[in-house]
Amino acid sequence: MTLDRRLFLQSSSLILAGGITQLIGPDGYALGAPKFAENPIFHPRALMATWSQDPTTTMTLQWLGENEQDGLMRNLWYRQSGHKTWREVPHKARRFPHTDLWQFRAELTGLASDATYRIRVGLDSKQESIRTMPAEATDEITFVSGGDSGSGSAARRTNKLAAIQSPRFVILGGDLAYENGASAKVFLKFIDNYSADLRDERGHLIPLVACIGNHETVGFYYKTRNEAPFFYAMFDGLYSDTGYATLDFGDYLSLVLMDTGHTSQISGDQTDWLERQLKQREDHPNVFLVNHVPMYPCVRSADDKLHASMRKHWSPLLERYNVDAALEHHDHAFKRTHRMLDGLVNDRGVLYLGDGSWGKIRSPEGPEKRPFLAKSTESYHMSLHRLAGKDRFHLALSDRGKVVDVVHTQKLART
Ligand SMILES: [Fe+2]
Structure with a gap:
């Protein structure tokens, strides 16, 4: 296992356990507002949304990076539109087939239905947005x-x-x-x-x-x-x-x-x-x-x-x-x-x-x-x-x- 890989796994497990207390409270909410870069310098390649579970409350985000360090440095941040609190979720990393690229995947769960969320990959990418599906088909x-x-x-x-x-x-x-x-x-x-x-x-x-x-x-x-x-x-x-x-x-x-x-x-x-x-x-x-x-x-x-x-x-x-x-x-x-x-x-x-x-x-x-x-x-x-x-x-x-x-x-x- 490479040093980077060990650091990545350690970083992910700490975040999962709420171990990075300066960022994540015991309820999973960020304790302080993250400081996002004013001028984004990281561009997650082929950022894409899909679903692994019910689209009314979840969303899976995937992107590619040039190296594992891209993932080690950046988890996925998200907040519901109209709300102030950002949350951070770790992702899984693996090699993308037949390339030197890395693939990163984060799944957001427990989301509000029919809601817009703002997302960022790390602190230095631009803000993107996603929408969950309605809980019921009351509107078209x-x-x-x-x-x-x-x-x-x-x-x-x-x-x-x-x-x-x-x-x-x-x-x-x-x-x-x-x-x-x-x-x-x-x-x-x-x-x-x-x-x-x-x-x-x-x-x-x-x-x-x-x-x-x-x-x-x-x-x-x-x-x-x-x-x-x-x-x-x-x-x-x-x-x-x-x-x-x-x-x-x-x-x-x-x-x-x-x-x-x-x-x-x-x-x-x-x-x-x-x-x-x-x-x-x-x-x-x-x-x-x-x-x-x-x-x-x-x-x-x-x-x-x-x-x-x-x-x-x-x-x-x-x-x-x-x-x-x-x-x-x-x-x-x-x-x-x-x-x-x-x-x-x-x-x-x-x-x-x-x-x-x-x-x-x-x-x-x-x-x-x-x-x-x-x-x-x-x-x-x-x-x-x-x-x-x-x-x-x-x-x-x-x-x-x-x-x-x-x-x-x-x-x-x-x-
Ligand atoms: Fe075909």
Whole structure:
């Protein structure tokens, strides 16, 4: 163990124990106001917000530094907007894969709901801000989804279009950077872009929720977690053991995030887990599946083995437990299906929205060749979702801001 490492661990444990009494009281509150630098000189690279637990009371912050000393010197400071007291929280440090960089992660817990917090990394970085989610969906809630981004010019345009919607968060359903589990340079460009572009109209960091796609791994399908090093480095707070997880926003919104065969099998454990997750949330008002490879693709053949396997194992569960929509990706076009039940168009079925064209584009098949499609277009796009009481609006916008599609849904009544 290096001297720096020993100092870091010692520093963290002292702060955890309230041992730095000149800074932290026994209740965890700072005893004196920290003296922040007037002219920030430290710039935490790729500062990003995400969640490992309930977004109504927590937030996970991550950033990169050039060396371990960057972390040793700087914990995360935060205070609720309108309150004077700053609190300090230690972070975890580890090497960022395939680089000389260090990754730092701090999780804020016990936060007020629907509240703004000011944050600083150490005493010498500039002030940033974040927002927790509301405890209840009494007011309209908006979020953005999409997939298949990369870091090219179209992806940057879609980033900026997403940001000006001021969504509460962004979901990227796989194929984030296209680093194929190998290129740190490509992955760093993606997270640098995200960190720079995804601020809302008041400058808050817009949290990123992601699921895994084939381009997160070395070799695409049926790989180990070690073969998706960048994805798990960023998101293993949520995906601590498996490639799939559920993120519950209080009891009003659940995102069931799937692994479409990249580091987990479709059938077996993941399908059993999916049934348990959906059954527990059968009566919840908003339940969305998020999956990379689509069940109803608009470009690739719907008869391909993986799509067919997902329709066999997962679609019946979505139908049985009244899932509101599947947000799927991978095919690089806009598509909206009809409601589908047992493989057929049926008003009692499930809606599938996709197909992943945040920064990548292909020409899709149309409804005349694929009757399950209600609409498809060759268009870069992201979807803006508005939850307004019992009503939901799903608005697809092209990278140029053109409305590609809008659909209104409500929870299906069970018969
Ligand atoms: Fe993909």
